[in-house]
Amino acid sequence: MNGEKVKVAIVGSTGYGGVELIRFLWGHPAVEIVSVISASSAGAPITEGFPHLSDIIVQSLDAVEPEEIAAKADVVFTATPSGVSGKLVPELLKAGLKVIDLSGDFRIKDGDVYETWYKHEAPDSQLLDRAVYGLSEVYGDEVRGAGLISNPGCYPTATLLGLIPALSAGWIDPGSIIIDAKSGVSGSGRGTSLTTHYAEINENLKAYKVNKHQHIPEIEQVLSQVAGEPVTVTFTTHLTPMTRGIMSTMYAGLKGAYTEEDLIQLYRQFYKGRSFVRIRENGIWPATKEVFGSNYCDIGFAADRRTGRLTIISVIDNMVKGAAGQAIQNLNLMMGWDETAGLNYIPVYP
Numbered sequence: 301m302n303g304e305k306v307k308v309a310i311v312g313s314t315g316y317g318g319v320e321l322i323r324f325l326w327g328h329p330a331v332e333i334v335s336v337i338s339a340s341s342a343g344a345p346i347t348e349g350f351p352h353l354s355d356i357i358v359q360s361l362d363a364v365e366p367e368e369i370a371a372k373a374d375v376v377f378t379a380t381p382s383g384v385s386g387k388l389v390p391e392l393l394k395a396g397l398k399v400i401d402l403s404g405d406f407r408i409k410d411g412d413v414y415e416t417w418y419k420h421e422a423p424d425s426q427l428l429d430r431a432v433y434g435l436s437e438v439y440g441d442e443v444r445g446a447g448l449i450s451n452p453g454c455y456p457t458a459t460l461l462g463l464i465p466a467l468s469a470g471w472i473d474p475g476s477i478i479i480d481a482k483s484g485v486s487g488s489g490r491g492t493s494l495t496t497h498y499a500e501i502n503e504n505l506k507a508y509k510v511n512k513h514q515h516i517p518e519i520e521q522v523l524s525q526v527a528g529e530p531v532t533v534t535f536t537t538h539l540t541p542m543t544r545g546i547m548s549t550m551y552a553g554l555k556g557a558y559t560e561e562d563l564i565q566l567y568r569q570f571y572k573g574r575s576f577v578r579i580r581e582n583g584i585w586p587a588t589k590e591v592f593g594s595n596y597c598d599i600g601f602a603a604d605r606r607t608g609r610l611t612i613i614s615v616i617d618n619m620v621k622g623a624a625g626q627a628i629q630n631l632n633l634m635m636g637w638d639e640t641a642g643l644n645y646i647p648v649y650p
């Protein structure tokens with residue numbers, strides 16, 4: 301990590317993902333933020349909308365001009381909505397930038413599947429092939445040296461990190477997986493809507509997009525690859541009255557009489573040497589507050605002898621491991637740096 305700092309730009313810097321990228325990148329030892337970019341507020345100081353960045357980000361917001369971004373930066377993060385990234389990323393790559401995209405546009409390898417779930421035109425199939433799916437702990441080797449990284453969705457990150465070790469070991473039945481997931485409202489971005497209106501969400505718990513969530517094909521794509529056979533899942537999402545955090549509770553049929561101790565050993569081995577996945581033991585279940593503001597994913601399990609089912613609980617902060625933190629972890633891997641650079645914070649508690 302010696303020498304000149306890598307210059308980064310952020311498109312979508314006025315959104316929740318963009319502002320969270322600024323928070324971590326500002327303290328990154330090998331990075332300089334050279335441009336914060338906005339489609340709707342170019343020319344304005346970022347502090348107009350985000351006074352907490354006063355005296356930290358001094359430059360005004362730049363316009364979305366790929367050539368100008370490439371003249372300043374080496375790497376660009378696109379924290380832009382699905383449908384926008386798919387059109388913008390090819391221009392940024394053409395201008396010579398390395399790109400880390402936070403949207404869902406490059407995650408699904410089959411363009412037809414993407415169009416069915418996202419209702420936008422799919423990016424070019426060659427680019428879909430080129431995009432590396434940045435689930436850092438699983439595809440880290442592919443991320444190293446990549447030019448285009450597709451950062452995973454928030455729910456898929458929590459869910460896949462919880463399921464992959466047991467599935468790849470052949471310990472759970474791939475046809476039996478049920479996922480019940482809950483998210484804080486920042487997961488839906490900074491835009492206002494009736495669903496996230498204070499009076500609608502406060503003291504409330506709502507299921508949404510049941511069997512229709514755009515993260516279903518993303519989860520199934522990875523699980524199918526891991527299992528070596530087509531996997532379908534039942535996936536239900538809920539909105540909770542909290543700002544940050546995701547809890548994914550997963551159920552699957554066990555294919556043997558595995559104990560919790562077996563599972564702890566399996567998961568510890570799978571994530572050996574990876575700083576951001578922590579495995580719980582002694583029946584202490586992970587809670588969202590225990591990862592708040594950090595890049596950790598905490599996982600706990602219970603193997604039920606009576607029903608033959610495994611319960612896995614995985615928690616992340618959707619804004620960090622579910623978005624900006626994992627994107628920076630991928631930058632670190634892409635650049636050959638320590639994956640924890642700029643991300644070494646313990647969770648905010650209480």
Ligand SMILES: NC(=O)C1=CN([C@@H]2O[C@H](COP(=O)(O)OP(=O)(O)OC[C@H]3O[C@@H](n4cnc5c(N)ncnc54)[C@H](OP(=O)(O)O)[C@@H]3O)[C@@H](O)[C@H]2O)C=CC1
Binds near residue numbers: 379404454623
């Ligand atoms: N929030 C979360 O927990 C997670 C979000 N994601 C994904 O990350 C991306 C960003 O999410 P989030 O920050 O929450 O969303 P926000 O809605 O908070 O922000 C999106 C930003 O995109 C910018 N934007 C909109 N249209 C354009 C355009 N045509 N060209 C350039 N920029 C545009 C907007 O800024 P401006 O108008 O100033 O340009 C806006 O600030 C999304 O794809 C989201 O799905 C992924 C994982 C988790």
Ligand SMILES: CC(=O)N[C@@H](CCC(=O)OP(=O)(O)O)C(=O)O
Binds near residue numbers: 486
């Ligand atoms: C709470 C909430 O609304 N969460 C969003 C997750 C958004 C996201 O991460 O979107 P992409 O992965 O598609 O980019 C949702 O459920 O759609």
